[in-house]
Amino acid sequence: MLRTTAAVIAGKAARTAARVRGGGTGGSALPGLVAEKVDPGFLAHALRDVPQVVVVSGTNGKTTTTKMLVALLRAHGRTVFTNPTGSNFTRGVISAMLAELPLRGRLHADLAVLELDEAHALHFARAVAPTHALLLNVARDQLDRFAEIDHTAGLLTELAGMTTDGVVLNRDDPYVNRIAGGLRDGVAVRWFGLDAAIHDRLGELAEHDAREQDDFEAPPAGAEDGLLEPVDESAMGIRWGAADDAERLGPVTLRQRGLAAMINATAATTTARMLLGAAFEDAAAERALRTVAPPFGRGEVIDADGQPLELVLVKNPAGFTVALGTYGSTPVASMIAINDDYADGRDVSWLYDVDFSELRAKGVALTSGVRGWDMALRLQYDDVPVGGTETDLGAALGQFLAEHAEEPKRIFCTYTAMLALRRMLAERYDVPEMGTEVEEGAP
Numbered sequence: 001m002l003r004t005t006a007a008v009i010a011g012k013a014a015r016t017a018a019r020v021r022g023g024g025t026g027g028s029a030l031p032g033l034v035a036e037k038v039d040p041g042f043l044a045h046a047l048r049d050v051p052q053v054v055v056v057s058g059t060n061g062k063t064t065t066t067k068m069l070v071a072l073l074r075a076h077g078r079t080v081f082t083n084p085t086g087s088n089f090t091r092g093v094i095s096a097m098l099a100e101l102p103l104r105g106r107l108h109a110d111l112a113v114l115e116l117d118e119a120h121a122l123h124f125a126r127a128v129a130p131t132h133a134l135l136l137n138v139a140r141d142q143l144d145r146f147a148e149i150d151h152t153a154g155l156l157t158e159l160a161g162m163t164t165d166g167v168v169l170n171r172d173d174p175y176v177n178r179i180a181g182g183l184r185d186g187v188a189v190r191w192f193g194l195d196a197a198i199h200d201r202l203g204e205l206a207e208h209d210a211r212e213q214d215d216f217e218a219p220p221a222g223a224e225d226g227l228l229e230p231v232d233e234s235a236m237g238i239r240w241g242a243a244d245d246a247e248r249l250g251p252v253t254l255r256q257r258g259l260a261a262m263i264n265a266t267a268a269t270t271t272a273r274m275l276l277g278a279a280f281e282d283a284a285a286e287r288a289l290r291t292v293a294p295p296f297g298r299g300e301v302i303d304a305d306g307q308p309l310e311l312v313l314v315k316n317p318a319g320f321t322v323a324l325g326t327y328g329s330t331p332v333a334s335m336i337a338i339n340d341d342y343a344d345g346r347d348v349s350w351l352y353d354v355d356f357s358e359l360r361a362k363g364v365a366l367t368s369g370v371r372g373w374d375m376a377l378r379l380q381y382d383d384v385p386v387g388g389t390e391t392d393l394g395a396a397l398g399q400f401l402a403e404h405a406e407e408p409k410r411i412f413c414t415y416t417a418m419l420a421l422r423r424m425l426a427e428r429y430d431v432p433e434m435g436t437e438v439e440e441g442a443p
Contacts, residue, residue: 003039004046004105011035011098031098032091043090043127045105046097050081052111052275053128055163057121057156058136058176060319061264063295064256065136066115068268068288073111075288076276081109089120090127111275118155125162133163134271136264138175139318149175157182168192168271171218171225172199180219191225192270193218194263195239198230226270228262233326236262238269252286256294258326265289299327302429304401309425310410313418315344317353323412324358331362333404336379337393337417338371344414348374356382363387365404368396369417393420401428 015031035042047053056066070082083096093114101107116124124130138153153175160167160179167183170176171193180189221227221242229237229248234257237250249269254261269289273280294300302309312327314320340346348371356379363385367375372391379386390396400409413421425431 004042005103007035007039007042008098008101008103008105010038011094012101015095015098029089029091029095032094035094035098036091039105041127042094042105043124046094046101046107047112047128049106050109050112052131052165054111054113054132054134054271054275055121055124055130055159056113056115056134056136057118057159058170059118059139059152059316060322061136061260061267062115064261065134065264065268066113067295068265068292069134069271070113071288071292072268072272072285073113073275075284076272076279076281078110078276079108081107081112083114089117090124093124118152118159121159122155122162125159130159130163131165132167132271132275133160134168134267135160135170135176135179136267137170137173137318139316153179163187166190166274168267168274170267171221177218188274190270190274191219191221192263192267193221193225193227195227195229196242198228224270224273226266226273228266230259230262233257233259236265238266240273249282249285252289254289255292256299258299258322260322260326261294261299302425302431304409304425304429305405307406308408309401310408311418311422312410312412313415314412315414317350320351320354320412324354324356327410330410332408332410333400334359334362334364335366335368335396335400335409335411336364336375337369337396337411337413337421338367338375339369339414339417340371341416343416351375351378352381354378356384359384366390366396366400368393369414372396393417394424397421397424 011031011034014034039045054069056062056069066082067084070080073080081097081100083093093116097107114124135156138149138156156176157179161182161184164184164187166188167179168190169179169192171191183189223241223246225241227239227242229239231237231251235251235253237248237252240247240249254265269285272285300311302311310327312323314323338348338351340348351374359379360383364379365387367373367379367386367389368391369375370391372389376386376389388399390399400411411421422431
């Protein structure tokens with residue numbers, strides 16, 4: 001107990017110091033590292049009194065789905081702790097937690113909903129066994145870190161095996177689908193996925209080559225499994241179970257466009273229904289889904305001198321393909337910023353697995369980032385006109401804003417490029433701090 005209290009004090013001090021030095025929210029991993037050094041069992045102590053601990057993991061969509069799930073639960077009056085800064089390592093979770101912890105070091109919340117990187121989810125689960133896990137998908141992402149797609153699938157399988165009460169799985173993903181066979185006895189399983197009528201749209205997601213396996217077949221949908229029924233690019237409904245007379249939620253229009261966002265909403269809503277049981281209310285769920293804003297950089301729209309500027313995070317072939325299908329067909333001024341820092345993945349050869357033909361009509365005004373020239377070369381192979389290349393992000397952003405001041409704009413960017421660009425945009429425009437976006441549907 002004394003060690004935990006000392007860890008809280010030390011972590012809070014480090015958090016304050018980080019805020020003073022960086023001028024931000026203090027949500028970096030450093031305060032978590034300090035607290036963990038003082039008390040190696042800090043996570044277990046801090047979450048001991050939280051009845052439900054939910055881990056959200058997978059290659060794509062973690063941040064968006066976590067934010068949607070938190071909004072859904074808060075719309076039902078639940079007190080939820082989450083790691084809103086998008087720091088999906090265990091020390092990032094601790095850093096986010098320090099702001100809310102009393103000196104005794106016990107978190108007061110009905111639920112903890114945590115976005116965790118596939119590998120770090122296991123570090124977390126060894127300290128705190130999740131009661132529930134939501135596992136989204138497996139795609140080729142940062143092979144310099146995760147080596148191969150089977151390794152990533154193995155990480156998620158191990159995480160599911162450490163979960164005590166219930167898991168929610170993607171019925172349309174072969175790698176996630178087979179995780180159901182490795183669960184503890186008594187662990188409940190729910191599925192989310194696409195209605196059979198739109199299974200032909202799975203190719204839009206391009207999650208992995210295994211999608212084309214002839215022997216893969218999604219499991220039958222049960223009465224509590226959520227099936228997506230899109231209306232258009234923003235409006236959607238969810239059907240519970242396969243029968244024509246099954247219960248339905250919606251239609252509801254999201255603030256984020258595209259099939260991927262709708263699948264994330266289906267995953268989050270299926271999980272909320274599992275967690276809330278009989279307390280789940282369609283009206284509260286629809287209100288939350290209508291009002292939750294996209295997380296920073298995930299289709300977030302910034303008002304840039306009266307014109308919309310859309311930030312679109314891209315980090316692997318599947319994500320970029322989905323982004324181009326969702327946003328690329330609209331002819332607006334585009335910039336692409338590609339970095340190769342550790343958080344982005346050092347190997348950017350994955351750009352050659354993306355079809356950029358959607359961008360031919362308007363072209364790309366500017367490529368930037370550490371790999372700006374590599375991006376320009378890649379676009380040349382797909383006959384996409386490129387207006388210029390400026391590897392310095394600050395100079396590129398200034399040029400892009402000046403040359404296209406009177407028209408809508410869009411920037412496709414890798415993770416570290418997105419963070420840097422967003423900081424620069426915050427100096428010019430009214431941009432919410434990362435992790436402090438208002439949950440408009442929450443009480």
